[in-house]
Amino acid sequence: xxxxxxxxxxxxxxxxxxxxxxxxxxxxxxxxxxxxxxxxxxxxxxxxxxxxxxxxxxxxxxxxxxxxxxxxxxxxxxxxxxxxxxxxxxxxxxxxxxxxxxxxxxxxxxxxxxxxxxxxxxxxxxxxxxxxxxxxxxxxxxxxxxxxxxxxxxxxxxxxxxxxxxxxxxxxxxxxxxxxxxxxxxxxxxxxxxxxxxxxxxxxxxxxxxxxxxxxxxxxxxxxxxxxxxxxxxxxxxxxxxxxxxxxxxxxxxxxxxxxxxxxxxxxxxxxxxxxxxxxxxxxxxxxxxxxxxxxxxxxxxxxxxxxxxxxxxxxxxxxxxxxxxxxxxxxxxxxxxxxxxxxxxxxxxxxxxxxxxxxxxxxxxxxxxxxxxxx
Amino acid sequence: xxxxxxxxxxxxxxxxxxxxxxxxxxxxxxxxxxxxxxxxxxxxxxxxxxxxxxxxxxxxxxxxxxxxxxxxxxxxxxxxxxxxxxxxxxxxxxxxxxxxxxxxxxxxxxxxxxxxxxxxxxxxxxxxxxxxxxxxxxxxxxxxxxxxxxxxxxxxxxxxxxxxxxxxxxxxxxxxxxxxxxxxxxxxxxxxxxxxxxxxxxxxxxxxxxxxxxxxxxxxxxxxxxxxxxxxxxxxxxxxxxxxxxxxxxxxxxxxxxxxxxxxxxxxxxxxxxxxxxxxxxxxxxxxxxxxxxxxxxxxxxxxxxxxxxxxxxxxxxxxxxxxxxxxxxxxxxxxxxxxxxxxxxxxxxxxxxxxxxxxxxxxxxxxxxxxxxxx
Numbered sequence: 001x002x003x004x005x006x007x008x009x010x011x012x013x014x015x016x017x018x019x020x021x022x023x024x025x026x027x028x029x030x031x032x033x034x035x036x037x038x039x040x041x042x043x044x045x046x047x048x049x050x051x052x053x054x055x056x057x058x059x060x061x062x063x064x065x066x067x068x069x070x071x072x073x074x075x076x077x078x079x080x081x082x083x084x085x086x087x088x089x090x091x092x093x094x095x096x097x098x099x100x101x102x103x104x105x106x107x108x109x110x111x112x113x114x115x116x117x118x119x120x121x122x123x124x125x126x127x128x129x130x131x132x133x134x135x136x137x138x139x140x141x142x143x144x145x146x147x148x149x150x151x152x153x154x155x156x157x158x159x160x161x162x163x164x165x166x167x168x169x170x171x172x173x174x175x176x177x178x179x180x181x182x183x184x185x186x187x188x189x190x191x192x193x194x195x196x197x198x199x200x201x202x203x204x205x206x207x208x209x210x211x212x213x214x215x216x217x218x219x220x221x222x223x224x225x226x227x228x229x230x231x232x233x234x235x236x237x238x239x240x241x242x243x244x245x246x247x248x249x250x251x252x253x254x255x256x257x258x259x260x261x262x263x264x265x266x267x268x269x270x271x272x273x274x275x276x277x278x279x280x281x282x283x284x285x286x287x288x289x290x291x292x293x294x295x296x297x298x299x300x301x302x303x304x305x306x307x308x309x310x311x312x313x314x315x316x317x318x319x320x321x322x323x324x325x326x327x328x329x330x331x332x333x334x335x336x337x338x339x340x341x342x343x344x345x346x347x348x349x350x351x352x353x354x355x356x357x358x359x360x361x362x363x364x365x366x367x368x369x370x371x372x373x374x375x376x
Numbered sequence: 377x378x379x380x381x382x383x384x385x386x387x388x389x390x391x392x393x394x395x396x397x398x399x400x401x402x403x404x405x406x407x408x409x410x411x412x413x414x415x416x417x418x419x420x421x422x423x424x425x426x427x428x429x430x431x432x433x434x435x436x437x438x439x440x441x442x443x444x445x446x447x448x449x450x451x452x453x454x455x456x457x458x459x460x461x462x463x464x465x466x467x468x469x470x471x472x473x474x475x476x477x478x479x480x481x482x483x484x485x486x487x488x489x490x491x492x493x494x495x496x497x498x499x500x501x502x503x504x505x506x507x508x509x510x511x512x513x514x515x516x517x518x519x520x521x522x523x524x525x526x527x528x529x530x531x532x533x534x535x536x537x538x539x540x541x542x543x544x545x546x547x548x549x550x551x552x553x554x555x556x557x558x559x560x561x562x563x564x565x566x567x568x569x570x571x572x573x574x575x576x577x578x579x580x581x582x583x584x585x586x587x588x589x590x591x592x593x594x595x596x597x598x599x600x601x602x603x604x605x606x607x608x609x610x611x612x613x614x615x616x617x618x619x620x621x622x623x624x625x626x627x628x629x630x631x632x633x634x635x636x637x638x639x640x641x642x643x644x645x646x647x648x649x650x651x652x653x654x655x656x657x658x659x660x661x662x663x664x665x666x667x668x669x670x671x672x673x674x675x676x677x678x679x680x681x682x683x684x685x686x687x688x689x690x691x692x693x694x695x696x697x698x699x700x701x702x703x704x705x706x707x708x709x710x711x712x713x714x715x716x717x718x719x720x721x722x723x724x725x726x727x728x729x730x731x732x733x734x735x736x737x738x739x740x741x742x743x744x745x746x747x748x749x750x751x752x
Contacts, residue, residue: 037413038414066648066651066652069644069645069648069652070446070645070648070649070652071645072643072644072645125742125745128735128738128739129506130505130506130539130662130663130666131666133659133662133663133666134662134663134664134666134667134670136663137659137660137663137664138660138663138664138666138667139663139667163506163734163735164734164735164737164738164739165734166733166734167734226734227730244733244734244737245733245734245735245737245738245741246734246738247738247741250738250739250742267448268445268448269445269446269447269448272442272445272446273446273652275442275656276442276445276446276649276652276653276656277652277656279655279656279659279660280651280652280653280655280656280659282659283509283513283655283656283658283659284513284514284655286506286509286510287506287509287510287512287513287514287515288510288513288514290506290507290509290510290514290727290730291510291514291515291727293730294510294723294726294727294729294730295726297729297730297733298726298729298730308733310737316741320745347670348746349746350670350671350674351666351667351670352742352743352746352747353670353673353674353746353747354603354666354669354670354673354674355739355743356743356747357542357620357621357673357684358539358540358541358542358543358602358620358621358622359504359539359540359621360739360740360743361540361620361621361686362504362540362621362622362623362626363504363540363626363731363736363739364736364740365621365623365692366501366626366728367728367731367732367736369501369696370724370725370728370729371728371729371732
């Protein structure tokens with residue numbers, strides 16, 4: 001039972017207690033009753049995503065609605081899409097400065113600050129969604145990530161994911177590593193660094209400009225998210241070559257980033273509401289993506305003639321080697337990375353071992369049976 | 377924003393408002409302030425599991441703690457292990473009678489009432505954990521399940537899962553379907569019916585009696601959960617033959633079952649707290665199992681000489697056929713089953729298609745690379 005109440009909650013910028021009613025309560029009721037009261041708090045959350053990515057963007061709205069519902073409307077979090085009050089690249093800075101109390105975004109958008117930001121989200125040949133959640137929630141991962149984030153005055157809770165993404169849309173075919181030479185591809189972060197090692201030319205292009213860039217051939221390829229979001233952007237109108245998988249995003253996990261002082265100022269039961277709502281938003285988003293992607297990939301193939309192509313083995317192998325080289329370089333040169341990566345790698349290798357046994361055998365068996373069954 | 381307040385919350389058996397403080401508030405504060413107050417509510421939850429299954433049993437405690445923390449200790453749910461106040465087989469009846477307001481158990485324990493109970497949990501060759509969550513949360517599954525449950529005056533929210541379980545411990549080897557003839561195996565529910573079609577003799581044995589029954593050879597095989605729970609029970613002291621996967625439990629999902637009237641009597645923000653905490657408990661349990669199983673399977677193999685054996689292809693194929701026969705029989709004979717199964721099957725087949733593309737390709741690639749890498 002939690003009956004602690006952090007009175008700093010009344011004092012922080014983020015926690016606004018409406019005077020009248022609460023003052024009456026304070027003078028009339030015994031102390032424990034005040035502690036149980038729900039003070040009015042209004043926060044702002046900047047999303048790292050446009051609301052056109054409704055499933056990812058919706059993660060913050062799901063959290064905000066749950067927090068509001070659980071506090072009888074007294075703890076309100078207003079969500080703004082990327083760029084609306086804070087440009088996406090400044091979201092972490094804005095949380096650090098407490099311009100907004102929180103952000104919902106992808107850590108790997110901030111690899112320019114430090115590549116270590118990416119490890120909380122996804123790095124090439126990392127873990128699938130369940131494994132990344134396992135690492136973050138119970139494998140010591142999120143503690144290590146927060147230790148890293150503490151130097152920015154922030155901390156994070158996992159905030160949903162998409163499952164393994166697709167490897168993107170290519171104007172031409174990719175039949176070997178040779179086809180990557182000079183390939184101008186929209187891809188971000190560490191993933192771009194790995195593809196650059198293979199000869200590609202990674203391009204950082206803002207979301208709104210990606211479609212026209214691919215359409216006019218200013219870029220040769222683009223990776224976006226998965227069938228649902230890609231279907232909405234309409235890349236299939238430009239090319240039918242849809243490759244899989246995104247080896248750089250096996251289980252990309254977004255985070256809710258909080259200003260530490262603003263969070264510390266909340267009543268204990270509001271902190272618990274945020275923590276619980278963040279977990280609920282996580283499982284909700286993955287389930288929602290799985291349902292939407294299932295419908296979308298059928299639509300793309302059946303109604304738009306999209307061809308699903310596996311990335312060639314030699315591309316995967318070259319990328320695997322390049323990724324490990326990059327990780328070794330970072331371990332030598334970046335103290336923050338070196339504090340997390342070895343623990344992450346051991347966890348990954350060991351959880352792979354377990355998933356290979358029951359989980360992957362089950363999956364492979366049922367997928368094969370279903371693929372081979374006569375059409376209904 | 378939710379500011380509705382269901383005044384029946386004060387009247388139901390489950391919702392006990394302590395008189396003194398609340399009465400003072402009622403006379404002193406304006407009406408909206410009452411609505412925001414957290415009334416004292418005390419509920420009881422019977423778990424379908426012994427607390428020795430600490431991860432599954434812990435799911436109800438995780439929910440109870442979150443609900444308490446989020447209501448500043450005012451909504452308390454006391455969790456009892458199976459048999460402590462309600463025998464496991466009567467948990468659904470006890471919720472229906474409002475003897476307890478809620479239970480945390482596996483629907484498939486109640487196939488004796490109706491086999492349709494199993495479909496919310498897991499049926500042979502069903503979905504993996506993420507797919508089952510997708511079906512329940514956003515694929516219309518939990519709505520269908522609750523429509524079925526409504527005839528018992530209850531409804532349910534998903535409450536965690538274990539991931540694909542192991543296929544169990546066998547005193548002898550299983551090299552073909554012939555080895556299943558007359559095999560006395562502890563296995564429950566629909567799963568037992570499928571194995572019976574293959575010639576095995578399923579045995580319903582209470583948890584505490586399983587180990588001695590296997591030890592003295594009263595049964596030939598037992599399926600329990602997965603490496604973590606199995607390791608604790610010590611089956612490896614009897615036999616080293618540990619088979620995978622449990623084709624009958626690809627993604628078993630427990631539920632929180634609620635008495636409908638008790639739930640309806642709660643303030644709206646307490647209902648939201650239960651809903652959010654149940655989702656948080658779900659993602660938390662899966663992550664916890666994934667971490668614990670990863671350590672346990674290493675322990676079993678490295679320290680106890682356990683041999684991981686795949687169930688033979690002909691066993692899987694025969695069970696696949698038998699399962700489909702059983703499902704067809706149930707569809708013909710059970711109206712409740714017939715209302716859910718066709719929708720479930722279509723969802724399963726379509727989500728398999730999507731998972732085969734990016735997700736399974738990613739998994740298979742990284743598992744193979746990791747398995748083939750030289751030892752560190």
